[in-house]
Amino acid sequence: MKNGALITTSGLVKQYPVGRGHFTALRDIDLIIERGEFTGLVGPSGSGKTTLLNIIGALDFPTSGSAVVLGTDTTKLTHKTAARLRTEHIGFIFQTYNLLPVYTVFENVELPLLLLGMDQGRRKQAVMDSLEWVGLTDKAKSRPAQLSGGESQRVAVARAMVKRPGLVLADEPTANLDVENSHNILKMMVKLNKELETTFLFATHDQKVIDYVRRKITLIDGKVAEDIQTTPKSQ
Amino acid sequence: MxxxxxxxxxxxxxxxxxxxxxxxxxxxxxxxxxxxxxxxxxxxxxxxxxxDYNYGGGQYRHEVYDPYDPLTLEESHAPLSKTLSGLIERGEATPILITSGAAFPEGRMQSALLKGIDPDQEILKIPSSFLGTDTTDAIPALIGSRMAKQTKLGIGDYVTVRWRDVNGMFDADDVQIVQIMRNAAPSVDQGQIWIPLERLREMLQAPGEATFVVLEKNFAEAPPGDTTWIHNSPDLLLASxxxxxxxxxxxxxxxxxxxxxxxxxxxxxxxxxxxxxxxxxxxxxxxxxxxxxxxxxxxxxxxxxxxxxxxxxxxxxxxxxxxxxxxxxxxxxxxxxxxxxxxxxxxxxxxxxxxxxxxxxxxxxxxxxxxxxxxxxxxxxxxxxxxxxxxx
Incomplete structure (x- = not known):
C-alpha cells in the first residue's frame, strides 16, 4: 500500500544532557512511513521508541536531522505551530490512558474538537460516532474512575480518533491491559485503520501488538536495527 | 469561550x-x-x-476655654453676644456653662465638671428634659453611665457637690441624680455632672453667661465669631x-x-x-x-x-x-x-x-x-x- 510518505525522518539525532556529557537517545534515524500504515516501533526499554514517537508527534524536538510529518518539518515549528499540528492532524494514545478525571467520557472525547473550534452540533455527532466505534455510547456520562482499564483505553482511542486525524501515535497502548482487552483494542484499531485509512504508529514491546502490525521497525540503542514488513498473525 | x-x-x-x-x-x-x-x-x-452629644453643628467657645485645661475654666465664661443670644432665642443654638468642682459620693472626693444646660434645649441629644424634674430639696442632676459606674451613683441618689463662684468662694450643695445617660459620648460623661443652666449660673453668680454655645446640627451658615466667642467648625472639633x-x-x-x-x-x-x-x-x-x-x-x-x-x-x-x-x-x-x-x-x-x-x-x-x-x-x-x- 503505497499512498505517499506521511512521515519522513532524515539523520534524526536526539541527545539529552547528562552531567557534563550527553546521552544519545536516537542516532541517525532515517525512516519513511507511508499513509495508511499500521507500524510498530519495537525494542527494549530505553531503545528510543517513545523519544522517536514524541518527535514525530511534535511534542519534542530533535538535536539534529529533520522529521517531516504530513508535509511539515517539525524541527522548524514553534510551540504554537506544533500545538496546531497536533490539534489538527495527530491523535495520541497513551499507556496510562491520560483521561481527564473530572470530565465525563463524552467531555474527554469532545476535548480535541473543542480545541479545533468545531460547532456544538457537529461536535456532538462526532463524539457519539466515535464512541459508537469503540462501543461505549452507554458510558458517555460516566467518569474515568467508573471505567475498567479496557474501557478507559477505548475512550482514549475514541478521543484520538474523534477528529479523524491523519496519524495516530500510540505509546505502549496495551501495557496496562489484560490479554482480552488488548486484543479488543488492537482489533478496533485495525478496523479504524482499514475503514478510515488512519496511519497508526505504535511504540511497543508487547508481543500482542507486534502480532498485529504490518511493519515492524526495531530500535536498539537508538538505532534502527531492523525494518521489515510483516504478515499480521492476529487480525 | x-x-x-x-x-x-x-x-x-x-x-x-x-x-x-x-x-x-x-x-x-x-x-x-x-x-x-x-x-x-x-x-x-x-x-x-x-x-449628637457634644459638637452639634459647631461651637462658639469662649476665647479662654480649653477643654483639655481645667485651670482655664474659672475664667472661660462670659455674657453672650447679641449674635449668639439671637441664635439661642431662635432655637438654633444652646449655651453650656462649665465650672470645675468636686463631688463627694459616699464620702469620697472626686473631681467633677459641673455643666449647666438648658433643660428645654433640643440641640444636643443629652436628655436635659429630666433636669426639669421638680426635686424639692436638691438640684436635679444628670450623669452618664461611666460616671455612674465610677461614683456608684444611681437614679434618686444624692451627692454633695462643691464649687467656687466667680469670686473664688467655695460653696456646696446636694444634687439628686434624676437620670443616667446611656450610650453617651465619653466627652459628656466621664467626670461630669449636668445640672440646669440657670441653677449653675446662680451658683457661680454668673447670670446670662456661658462657656460655649452649641449650634444645631447641619447649621447652614454659621455667623462669624468675635474676639470673645471663637467659632469652631464641626470639622475642627472632630479633628481628634x-x-x-x-x-x-x-x-x-x-x-x-x-x-x-x-x-x-x-x-x-x-x-x-x-x-x-x-x-x-x-x-x-x-x-x-x-x-x-x-x-x-x-x-x-x-x-x-x-x-x-x-x-x-x-x-x-x-x-x-x-x-x-x-x-x-x-x-x-x-x-x-x-x-x-x-x-x-x-x-x-x-x-x-x-x-x-x-x-x-x-x-x-x-x-x-x-x-x-x-x-x-x-x-x-x-x-x-x-x-x-x-x-x-
Whole structure:
C-alpha cells in the first residue's frame, strides 16, 4: 500500500544532557512511513521508541536531522505551530490512558474538537460516532474512575480518533491491559485503520501488538536495527 | 469561550475540592468585609455620637476655654453676644456653662465638671428634659453611665457637690441624680455632672453667661465669631476623633491584609498543588494541541473563578448574617465603656458601597494574580516532561 510518505525522518539525532556529557537517545534515524500504515516501533526499554514517537508527534524536538510529518518539518515549528499540528492532524494514545478525571467520557472525547473550534452540533455527532466505534455510547456520562482499564483505553482511542486525524501515535497502548482487552483494542484499531485509512504508529514491546502490525521497525540503542514488513498473525 | 467552558468543567468536576476552597475564600472575604464594616461602624458611631452629644453643628467657645485645661475654666465664661443670644432665642443654638468642682459620693472626693444646660434645649441629644424634674430639696442632676459606674451613683441618689463662684468662694450643695445617660459620648460623661443652666449660673453668680454655645446640627451658615466667642467648625472639633479613626483604620488595614493574605494563600496553595498534581493532565492537554498560553489562561481563570464563586457563595450565606448583625448589632460587655472611645453597648457594622465594591475587586484581582503566578510556570513545562508527570 503505497499512498505517499506521511512521515519522513532524515539523520534524526536526539541527545539529552547528562552531567557534563550527553546521552544519545536516537542516532541517525532515517525512516519513511507511508499513509495508511499500521507500524510498530519495537525494542527494549530505553531503545528510543517513545523519544522517536514524541518527535514525530511534535511534542519534542530533535538535536539534529529533520522529521517531516504530513508535509511539515517539525524541527522548524514553534510551540504554537506544533500545538496546531497536533490539534489538527495527530491523535495520541497513551499507556496510562491520560483521561481527564473530572470530565465525563463524552467531555474527554469532545476535548480535541473543542480545541479545533468545531460547532456544538457537529461536535456532538462526532463524539457519539466515535464512541459508537469503540462501543461505549452507554458510558458517555460516566467518569474515568467508573471505567475498567479496557474501557478507559477505548475512550482514549475514541478521543484520538474523534477528529479523524491523519496519524495516530500510540505509546505502549496495551501495557496496562489484560490479554482480552488488548486484543479488543488492537482489533478496533485495525478496523479504524482499514475503514478510515488512519496511519497508526505504535511504540511497543508487547508481543500482542507486534502480532498485529504490518511493519515492524526495531530500535536498539537508538538505532534502527531492523525494518521489515510483516504478515499480521492476529487480525 | 473555550477557556471559560473548560475552567467551569474543571471546577465543577473537581467537586468537593472546589467547594472547600471556595468556602475558605468566602470566609476570608466575608471576614474582611465584616471586620472592616465593624471598624467603619465604630468610626461612624464615634463621629455621630460626638456630634449628637457634644459638637452639634459647631461651637462658639469662649476665647479662654480649653477643654483639655481645667485651670482655664474659672475664667472661660462670659455674657453672650447679641449674635449668639439671637441664635439661642431662635432655637438654633444652646449655651453650656462649665465650672470645675468636686463631688463627694459616699464620702469620697472626686473631681467633677459641673455643666449647666438648658433643660428645654433640643440641640444636643443629652436628655436635659429630666433636669426639669421638680426635686424639692436638691438640684436635679444628670450623669452618664461611666460616671455612674465610677461614683456608684444611681437614679434618686444624692451627692454633695462643691464649687467656687466667680469670686473664688467655695460653696456646696446636694444634687439628686434624676437620670443616667446611656450610650453617651465619653466627652459628656466621664467626670461630669449636668445640672440646669440657670441653677449653675446662680451658683457661680454668673447670670446670662456661658462657656460655649452649641449650634444645631447641619447649621447652614454659621455667623462669624468675635474676639470673645471663637467659632469652631464641626470639622475642627472632630479633628481628634477623625485622627483616632484614622489610627484605628491603620490597624484594621493590617487585619484586612492578613485576612486577604490567608484567603490568597489558600488559592495559591490550591493552584500550586493543582499544577503539581495535574502535570500529567497539562501534558495531555498540550499533546491534544492546547497551546501553552491557553493552558496558563485556563489555570488562571480557574483561580479567578474560585474568587468569583467565593463572592457568590459568600453573598448567599453572608448577606443574611450581615443584615442580621446590622439590625441587632453585636452586644459588648459593659467594661468597654471604660475604653475612653465612644463605643456603643452593641456594635453596628457599616458596609459602604466603597467597602463592598473595593473588597470585591481587590479579592478578584488578587486571586487572579496569585493564580497566574503558578500557572505561568506551566509555560516552562515541556509537554514530554509533563506527560511523564515530571517538573522540568
Amino acid at each position: 473555550l477557556i471559560i467552558k473548560l475552567a467551569f468543567r474543571n471546577l465543577i468536576g473537581a467537586g468537593l475540592r472546589t467547594w472547600l476552597n471556595v468556602f475558605v475564600l468566602s470566609i476570608a472575604f466575608l471576614m474582611i468585609i465584616f471586620v472592616q464594616g465593624l471598624i467603619k461602624g465604630m468610626g461612624e458611631y464615634a463621629v455621630e455620637i460626638s456630634v 476623633v477623625t485622627e483616632l479613626i484614622k489610627a484605628k483604620a491603620g490597624t484594621s488595614n493590617i487585619l484586612y491584609g492578613l485576612l486577604l493574605f490567608m484567603g490568597l494563600l489558600a488559592i495559591f496553595d490550591t493552584q500550586v498543588l493543582s499544577i503539581w498534581r495535574r502535570r500529567k493532565e497539562i501534558g495531555t492537554l498540550m499533546a491534544l494541541g492546547m497551546q501553552r498560553a491557553r493552558v496558563i489562561w485556563l489555570f488562571t481563570f480557574e483561580g479567578a473563578l474560585h474568587g468569583f464563586l467565593a463572592l457568590v457563595v459568600g453573598a448567599i450565606y453572608g448577606i443574611p448574617i450581615m443584615a442580621w448583625v446590622m439590625k441587632h448589632g453585636i452586644p459588648l460587655p459593659s467594661a468597654v465603656e471604660d475604653s475612653g472611645f465612644a463605643i456603643p453597648q452593641a456594635l453596628y457594622p457599616s458596609y459602604g458601597v466603597r467597602l463592598l465594591v473595593g473588597t470585591t475587586l481587590l479579592v478578584l484581582v488578587s486571586v487572579t494574580i496569585v493564580s497566574f503566578l503558578p500557572a505561568s510556570k506551566i509555560a516552562k513545562l515541556k509537554p514530554t516532561d509533563a506527560l511523564r508527570g515530571k517538573q522540568s
